[in-house]
Amino acid sequence: MTFKSFDPRIVQVDHREEQADITNAYRQAMKYAEDPKEWLLIAGVTGRGKTRLAAAIGNYCRDIGIAVMMVVAPDLLDWLRVGFSPHNPRSFDELFERVKNVHLLILDDLGSQSSTPWADEKLFQLLNYRYNASLPTVVTTNVNAVSMESRVRTRLTDPQISSMLLMGGFDFWGKSDPATASYARPRGRPPRRA
Numbered sequence: 001m002t003f004k005s006f007d008p009r010i011v012q013v014d015h016r017e018e019q020a021d022i023t024n025a026y027r028q029a030m031k032y033a034e035d036p037k038e039w040l041l042i043a044g045v046t047g048r049g050k051t052r053l054a055a056a057i058g059n060y061c062r063d064i065g066i067a068v069m070m071v072v073a074p075d076l077l078d079w080l081r082v083g084f085s086p087h088n089p090r091s092f093d094e095l096f097e098r099v100k101n102v103h104l105l106i107l108d109d110l111g112s113q114s115s116t117p118w119a120d121e122k123l124f125q126l127l128n129y130r131y132n133a134s135l136p137t138v139v140t141t142n143v144n145a146v147s148m149e150s151r152v153r154t155r156l157t158d159p160q161i162s163s164m165l166l167m168g169g170f171d172f173w174g175k176s177d178p179a180t181a182s183y184a185r186p187r188g189r190p191p192r193r194a
């Protein structure tokens with residue numbers, strides 16, 4: 001999955017206007033990949049090309065010599081859980097250190113993992129570490145802000161560090177839900193140019 005093979009016109013959308021969002025997201029993702037700094041949140045409903053675009057960022061960055069890891073959130077938690085067994089303490093530490101410190105982390109499908117106190121804590125620790133260290137991080141999700149743990153949501157949507165790419169129409173802020181009507185839209189800076 002590369003920028004070359006990604007064709008924004010192929011992505012299936014419900015409304016024609018959404019195609020322009022996909023094309024815009026594609027362009028912004030290319031800019032981000034040229035010099036990945038800070039965080040990029042790629043959000044949209046299922047099948048909008050989020051994983052493809054994130055993988056294109058990862059492959060581009062790897063080809064220009066950046067250390068990259070792309071992990072799917074539920075798979076990462078499974079790996080961490082296996083490594084966390086008392087018989088295997090080092091494998092947990094090693095894997096967790098790698099995902100925490102890799103230069104560019106791509107975390108695919110955040111929100112699709114099963115929520116348990118342990119899983120929530122590990123994801124928070126991972127994202128909070130990278131947030132505090134300002135390490136470039138790309139996150140894809142098809143869940144909206146309301147469904148995210150608040151500690152994770154505040155970091156992912158911090159306009160100081162994070163930009164959001166919407167893949168077509170997606171009610172990320174749950175504006176139709178009165179419980180979230182007071183959330184301000186993020187004023188995320190566009191990704192930097194190289």
Ligand SMILES: Nc1ncnc2c1ncn2[C@@H]1O[C@H](COP(=O)(O)OP(=O)(O)OP(=O)(O)O)[C@@H](O)[C@H]1O
Pocket residue numbers: 005006007008010011012044045046047048049050051052053109141142
């Ligand atoms: N070469 C291509 N370039 C761009 N999009 C493509 C290409 N080939 C297939 N697609 C489209 O990609 C979409 C699926 O992409 P992807 O798996 O990245 O979606 P997603 O947003 O990650 O979905 P989910 O939330 O379910 O994980 C489909 O709409 C498919 O039509």
Ligand SMILES: [Mg+2]
Pocket residue numbers: 050051052108109140
């Ligand atoms: Mg996906």
